Amino acid sequence: MGCAPSIHVSQSGVIYCRDSDESNSPHQTTTISQGTAATLHGLFIKTDAAETIPSVITYQSRHSRNNSCRDRKENSGGHVRIEAETQTSHTSVKVSSTEECVGPMRLTQEPIQVLLVFAKEDSQSDAFWWACDRAGFRCNIARTPESAVECFLDKHHEIIVIDGRHSRYFEPEAVCRMIRATKPSENTVILAVLPQKFVENSSVSACYNELIQIEHGEVRCQFKLRACNSVFTALEHCQEAVEITSEDHIIQVGHIHVQQCHSLRHRDRRKDSMDARSLSSRGSDAPSLQNRRYSSVARIHSMTIEAPITKVINIINAAQESSPVTVAEALDRVLEILRTTELYSPQLASKEDDPHTNDLVGGLMSVRGSQYLKMLHHSQLAIPVTLNDVPPSIAEMLNDEECWEFNILELEAATHKRPLTYLGLKIFTSFGVCDFLNCSEAMLRSWLQLIEASYHSSNSYHNSTHAADVLHATAYFLRKERVKSSLDQLDEVAALIAATVHDVDHPGRTNSFLCNAGSELAILYNDTAVLESHHAALAFQLTVRDGKSNIFKNIDRNQFRTLRQAIIDMVLATEMTRHFEHVSKFVNSINKPMASINSDCEGQANIRNSPENRLLIKRMLIKCADVANPCRPLELCIEWAGRISEEYFAQTDEEKRQGLPVVMPVFDRNTCSVPKSQISFIDYFITDMFDAWDAFASLPGLMEHLSENYKYWKNLDEMKCKSLRPPPPS
Numbered sequence: 210m211g212c213a214p215s216i217h218v219s220q221s222g223v224i225y226c227r228d229s230d231e232s233n234s235p236h237q238t239t240t241i242s243q244g245t246a247a248t249l250h251g252l253f254i255k256t257d258a259a260e261t262i263p264s265v266i267t268y269q270s271r272h273s274r275n276n277s278c279r280d281r282k283e284n285s286g287g288h289v290r291i292e293a294e295t296q297t298s299h300t301s302v303k304v305s306s307t308e309e310c311v312g313p314m315r316l317t318q319e320p321i322q323v324l325l326v327f328a329k330e331d332s333q334s335d336a337f338w339w340a341c342d343r344a345g346f347r348c349n350i351a352r353t354p355e356s357a358v359e360c361f362l363d364k365h366h367e368i369i370v371i372d373g374r375h376s377r378y379f380e381p382e383a384v385c386r387m388i389r390a391t392k393p394s395e396n397t398v399i400l401a402v403l404p405q406k407f408v409e410n411s412s413v414s415a416c417y418n419e420l421i422q423i424e425h426g427e428v429r430c431q432f433k434l435r436a437c438n439s440v441f442t443a444l445e446h447c448q449e450a451v452e453i454t455s456e457d458h459i460i461q462v463g464h465i466h467v468q469q470c471h472s473l474r475h476r477d478r479r480k481d482s483m484d485a486r487s488l489s490s491r492g493s494d495a496p497s498l499q500n501r502r503y504s505s506v507a508r509i510h511s512m513t514i515e516a517p518i519t520k521v522i523n524i525i526n527a528a529q530e531s532s533p534v535t536v537a538e539a540l541d542r543v544l545e546i547l548r549t550t551e552l553y554s555p556q557l558a559s560k561e562d563d564p565h566t567n568d569l570v571g572g573l574m575s576v577r578g579s580q581y582l583k584m585l586h587h588s589q590l591a592i593p594v595t596l597n598d599v600p601p602s603i604a605e606m607l608n609d610e611e612c613w614e615f616n617i618l619e620l621e622a623a624t625h626k627r628p629l630t631y632l633g634l635k636i637f638t639s640f641g642v643c644d645f646l647n648c649s650e651a652m653l654r655s656w657l658q659l660i661e662a663s664y665h666s667s668n669s670y671h672n673s674t675h676a677a678d679v680l681h682a683t684a685y686f687l688r689k690e691r692v693k694s695s696l697d698q699l700d701e702v703a704a705l706i707a708a709t710v711h712d713v714d715h716p717g718r719t720n721s722f723l724c725n726a727g728s729e730l731a732i733l734y735n736d737t738a739v740l741e742s743h744h745a746a747l748a749f750q751l752t753v754r755d756g757k758s759n760i761f762k763n764i765d766r767n768q769f770r771t772l773r774q775a776i777i778d779m780v781l782a783t784e785m786t787r788h789f790e791h792v793s794k795f796v797n798s799i800n801k802p803m804a805s806i807n808s809d810c811e812g813q814a815n816i817r818n819s820p821e822n823r824l825l826i827k828r829m830l831i832k833c834a835d836v837a838n839p840c841r842p843l844e845l846c847i848e849w850a851g852r853i854s855e856e857y858f859a860q861t862d863e864e865k866r867q868g869l870p871v872v873m874p875v876f877d878r879n880t881c882s883v884p885k886s887q888i889s890f891i892d893y894f895i896t897d898m899f900d901a902w903d904a905f906a907s908l909p910g911l912m913e914h915l916s917e918n919y920k921y922w923k924n925l926d927e928m929k930c931k932s933l934r935p936p937p938p939s
């Protein structure tokens with residue numbers, strides 16, 4: 210009797226039962242009798258009173274989708290039907306809404322809905338049927354447990370009467386359990402009809418009395434509770450101003466006028482939908498009321514600014530109103546996902562067992578606890594240089610600058626670890642940056658020296674060679690036809706400056722480390738995008754500090770603001786916690802729409818040139834430039850992998866030394882497999898992003914290198930080799 214306790218035995222003590230299956234005419238009534246409820250508490254006594262039933266019993270929905278919403282009663286050959294006739298001539302009772310008050314709220318309650326679960330119609334079901342008719346309730350009859358549940362999920366009846374007399378057709382306990390397993394049943398009173406031995410009661414009046422008692426008892430309580438619950442939930446989730454008005458829209462103080470709460474029953478199945486529209490719209494069966502409600506809600510909405518996500522949620526809610534239950538439930542799940550904040554972070558479930566991926570993701574994308582640590586700062590002195598002073602060997606090297614295979618490591622060596630200044634002069638000049646900024650070459654040189662000196666040459670990876678490498682990739686991407694035709698010169702200048710400064714003063718430790726160590730920077734930036742915020746802020750501080758390196762000195766205020774905004778946005782975009790957000794937005798707003806209008810060049814140009822999409826292109830550009838090392842020629846790729854691994858190892862060493870949490874345990878110099886770490890990095894961060902960027906900018910050379918490098922790491926891993934290169938042949 211698993212569900213017995215949830216079956217209602219009426220307070221009046223009336224338990225319905227019958228002696229025979231002889232159907233009473235709906236027009237006949239018999240006298241009211243009362244039974245003794247106590248002895249039946251939660252038990253069903255089975256009889257064999259049923260006759261044969263139709264072999265196929267199906268429930269037919271009250272509303273076929275395209276049909277009117279009038280209730281009707283129709284018997285369709287052996288199938289179940291089932292509607293209370295509420296508006297036809299022989300019904301004496303007018304179905305009308307009643308008004309309930311809960312404190313200051315006036316709630317309009319729709320007619321009660323009753324579901325009769327009777328395998329066979331007989332005098333008992335007829336009695337309930339006509340009792341509903343008399344009380345002005347809407348009534349459905351279902352003949353099978355399945356149709357009962359289906360019907361219940363559609364209508365959310367307030368009262369369910371289950372025929373418990375004929376176990377041959379279904380177990381009443383099972384029906385009860387099925388209904389109780391559904392969410393809306395918490396608001397429903399379930400009544401059992403038990404077999405004979407007690408009182409004959411197939412009288413309409415008896416049934417009527419019972420239903421009315423239930424209505425005034427539990428059903429109203431439930432209704433008020435649901436109303437309160439809905440109002441409080443709506444208020445809690447409401448991010449907009451709530452205007453409390455009278456019916457005439459006169460603003461009240463301390464008075465909430467809830468004009469229509471019909472929707473509460475429908476809202477149960479979308480309990481998470483908190484926007485005002487879904488709260489106050491009912492669905493297709495009350496169009497006039499819906500319009501009335503909508504207009505008052507629209508008034509509230511017109512006063513507020515809607516976030517795009519709110520608009521999306523509203524559209525989905527509106528679609529739910531006219532959707533079948535299965536679709537509405539699927540949309541509920543969609544809404545649940547949309548409401549989470551981490552929309553763009555993939556869940557790592559499938560890769561949980563890969564420690565390299567976990568560590569990289571944990572180390573690059575999350576923030577841990579906090580303790581205090583003072584950061585060491587290594588500033589380097591600038592070495593004076595002019596473009597004319599560039600030694601011929603370096604000048605010759607720089608001639609290859611436009612080629613992707615340009616060897617930045619040779620430049621690093623030739624310039625004594627000052628590649629950024631030399632490459633910067635060359636690239637900035639080729640993009641006409643001095644002309645755009647109206648600054649002298651001496652000013653640009655001085656600025657480049659200042660920025661380069663603020664990189665830490667002691668870092669194995671995050672030094673000025675990495676900045677020069679990113680600047681090189683940025684210039685390479687900016688010269689690609691698609692990119693060039695999407696951006697204007699201000700965008701180009703912003704991208705080149707952003708690339709140059711994007712890791713300035715990098716301490717060679719990750720954001721997670723700085724947060725765990727309670728560094729001054731982590732405290733200053735509240736553990737949020739600590740390094741990237743610092744790079745952007747410091748770049749501007751350094752630039753404007755000294756007139757002779759202030760490359761922005763001669764541009765007008767508006768242009769400076771636009772340029773500054775673009776630079777900050779790009780530097781912040783290099784933060785890995787938002788990696789998936791940037792890539793997804795790029796794909797969804799640019800690649801997909803462009804692919805859908807493949808042959809329409811003008812349409813494609815319009816997509817690329819919109820300000821919002823240019824922003825996404827610039828973010829993607831600097832992100833790809835920042836981590837392009839797996840797409841470089843193999844020798845460069847190997848060197849970069851060695852450098853980043855060494856920087857991570859040094860961090861792990863320091864974490865252990867200082868007793869800090871080890872953010873990326875796989876990057877332990879004694880145990881790490883570099884090939885595995887590179888495979889994970891490429892799989893998780895690089896492949897999808899470069900596929901998308903290649904689809905946009907067309908980069909076959911890079912993709913070729915990427916695939917070759919990936920194979921190289923795979924091959925080493927298969928050989929169980931953990932180092933950068935295979936062991937020399939013995």
Ligand code: AMP
Pocket residue numbers: 573711712783785835836838839849850853886887890
């Ligand atoms: P940034 O600090 O601006 O250079 O951001 C790029 C992130 O990607 C950094 O956290 C790097 O540590 C990481 N990264 C770049 N290249 C690699 C690589 N080959 N293997 C693992 N991590 C890398």
Ligand code: ZN
Pocket residue numbers: 675679711712783835
């Ligand atoms: Zn970087």
